[in-house]
Amino acid sequence: MTTIIVCDTCDYSMLEKLHEGKTGGEILAEHVERLAADTDVKVKRQSCLMGCERHCNVAIQAEGKLTYVLGKFDPNAHSAEAVVEYAQRHIESETGQVPFKQWPQGVKGHFVARIPSLN
Ligand code: FES
DSSP states (O other): OOEEEEESSOOSSSSOSEETTEEHHHHHHHHHHHHHTTSSOEEEEESOOSOGGGOSOEEEEOTTSOEEEEOOOOSSHHHHHHHHHHHHHHHHSSSSOOOGGGOOGGGTTOEEEEEOOOO
16 A cells, blocks of 8 residues: 655745645645545544654655655645645556656656655
């Protein structure tokens, strides 16, 4: 099962840590959780993925597959849609490597790292 890990402590913007009392990460996590609810994608929150300067950050991982770390997302529904759609393609992929042709537009330019599976 593919899990999206959303950093829930990322800043809202370059100027504001919070927006209406919530971090950008919390806002993004809420959108991702809502959109993933009807899918096979699991969502987990994590405080800090150590990419604070390029907020908001997420990681996409599954047992035995490549893990991807993505950042520089604005905390909104558009970003969340792209992340959830990409995670669905990650589920379909045998290795976790989603063909470029299948990348949602909203994840392009957001990849930070690809981490090999341990097994
Ligand atoms: S606060 Fe989100 S990566 Fe550090």
